[in-house]
Amino acid sequence: MTDETVAEFRSRARAWLAENMPRQDPAEAALLERDAEASWHRARELQKKLYDGGFAGICFPREYGGLGLGYEYKKAFDAEAQGYETPLLLNVPSFAICCATILDMGSEEQKRTHIRAALRGDEVLVQLLSEPSGGSDLAGVITRADRRDGRWIINGAKTWSTWAFAADYGLCLARTDWDAPKHEGLTMFLVPLKHPGITINRIQQINGSIEFCEEFFDDVEVGDDAVVGEAGKGWEVASRQLYHERRSMGDGSEYTSGPGISEAEDVSIDLLALAEKTDQLGNERIGEMIGRALVHRTVARQLSEHVFHAVAGGALPPTAGSIIRLQMAAVHDVEIDTAIAVTGTSAVVEDDAELLDIGIRYLGRQIASIGGGTTEMARNVIGERVLNLPREYAADRGVPFNQVRRNRSSWQKGREVAESERPTA
Numbered sequence: 001m002t003d004e005t006v007a008e009f010r011s012r013a014r015a016w017l018a019e020n021m022p023r024q025d026p027a028e029a030a031l032l033e034r035d036a037e038a039s040w041h042r043a044r045e046l047q048k049k050l051y052d053g054g055f056a057g058i059c060f061p062r063e064y065g066g067l068g069l070g071y072e073y074k075k076a077f078d079a080e081a082q083g084y085e086t087p088l089l090l091n092v093p094s095f096a097i098c099c100a101t102i103l104d105m106g107s108e109e110q111k112r113t114h115i116r117a118a119l120r121g122d123e124v125l126v127q128l129l130s131e132p133s134g135g136s137d138l139a140g141v142i143t144r145a146d147r148r149d150g151r152w153i154i155n156g157a158k159t160w161s162t163w164a165f166a167a168d169y170g171l172c173l174a175r176t177d178w179d180a181p182k183h184e185g186l187t188m189f190l191v192p193l194k195h196p197g198i199t200i201n202r203i204q205q206i207n208g209s210i211e212f213c214e215e216f217f218d219d220v221e222v223g224d225d226a227v228v229g230e231a232g233k234g235w236e237v238a239s240r241q242l243y244h245e246r247r248s249m250g251d252g253s254e255y256t257s258g259p260g261i262s263e264a265e266d267v268s269i270d271l272l273a274l275a276e277k278t279d280q281l282g283n284e285r286i287g288e289m290i291g292r293a294l295v296h297r298t299v300a301r302q303l304s305e306h307v308f309h310a311v312a313g314g315a316l317p318p319t320a321g322s323i324i325r326l327q328m329a330a331v332h333d334v335e336i337d338t339a340i341a342v343t344g345t346s347a348v349v350e351d352d353a354e355l356l357d358i359g360i361r362y363l364g365r366q367i368a369s370i371g372g373g374t375t376e377m378a379r380n381v382i383g384e385r386v387l388n389l390p391r392e393y394a395a396d397r398g399v400p401f402n403q404v405r406r407n408r409s410s411w412q413k414g415r416e417v418a419e420s421e422r423p424t425a
Contacts, residue, residue, distance in 0.1 A: 047121030065116030186234030
């Protein structure tokens with residue numbers, strides 16, 4: 001219904017949600033086990049309901065399974081979806097990052113196949129970017145993809161891949177030219193994670209979660225149809241992928257569905273309820289702290305909207321998505337610090353007050369400053385690519401990657417393999 005107004009769409013969505021989607025108390029959403037297989041099966045079921053009901057992929061083009069509608073329609077649906085169980089697990093990274101990247105950089109076949117499958121709930125996609133030795137230097141990847149008999153053979157390791165255990169495909173950045181400078185010798189692949197050459201292990205975090213994974217690639221063979229973008233131009237794809245990732249961290253993506261990160265009760269904390277539970281509603285200092293956190297939250301929502309429209313209208317470059325990502329981390333830290341200040345020592349024991357969750361969240365406080373690229377990296381991007389400040393010095397800029405000095409334990413092994421396989425005259 002391309003001629004349907006936003007108000008008409010919202011009314012239709014309200015009626016459909018009431019008839020087809022289960023009601024869910026926000027407190028129940030906070031208990032969602034994101035690292036449990038059952039949660040992912042449920043998310044796929046809910047996504048299929050959205051697709052069959054005509055409400056999946058509101059801003060994705062119609063030819064790839066979406067509705068082809070504008071951002072205002074998505075926001076209207078999100079508002080109506082409050083209080084309903086929706087497949088929030090699939091928003092990030094599957095829709096907002098991976099499908100959005102394929103939409104921008106993928107082949108026509110990749111778009112028609114994988115975006116539509118994801119919107120139907122048949123596929124989940126994740127990112128395979130970080131490496132055990134890479135740190136924040138994404139372009140320094142040493143996972144390699146070698147050309148043999150018209151195919152690509154991938155070997156290496158990735159880590160900190162969120163929810164890879166539940167995914168069907170991963171966007172994997174690999175090095176295909178060791179003689180080129182590090183940004184120029186990369187290729188992005190869309191890899192099936194059920195491939196027999198891929199081993200996936202779960203990583204347990206300090207808070208007990210096992211949603212992160214590490215992956216090992218042993219002679220993983222894929223064809224040219226797995227290349228996203230062009231061979232040797234993987235950094236262009238990765239850059240677009242990072243753009244979508246940074247926007248998604250602060251609800252700046254048009255490709256999500258349902259309550260966003262800033263509204264989701266499993267992320268935001270009801271600070272007023274905490275104050276009431278600890279009998280501190282009359283405490284002036286506590287009131288000031290909560291007020292400060294709520295102002296941060298409100299400003300973040302407004303900033304996200306502003307940046308989205310500024311980028312869409314060309315007033316800001318796409319790299320301005322890092323502004324959203326940086327603000328999200330600041331809001332998260334203020335909320336967590338306020339919550340732990342309100343609960344005090346009650347957050348470190350399991351008793352009738354049921355405040356242990358706050359203490360567990362505090363253990364993962366730094367996640368918001370690391371996920372989606374560190375806050376330090378976000379500041380660099382804003383300074384250099386939004387404010388056009390001079391770039392920092394980099395000793396490896398323009399240097400062939402096989403001449404860049406690196407940690408011997410990881411780098412030397414990769415270099416020795418590369419040298420041993422180099423054709424002789």
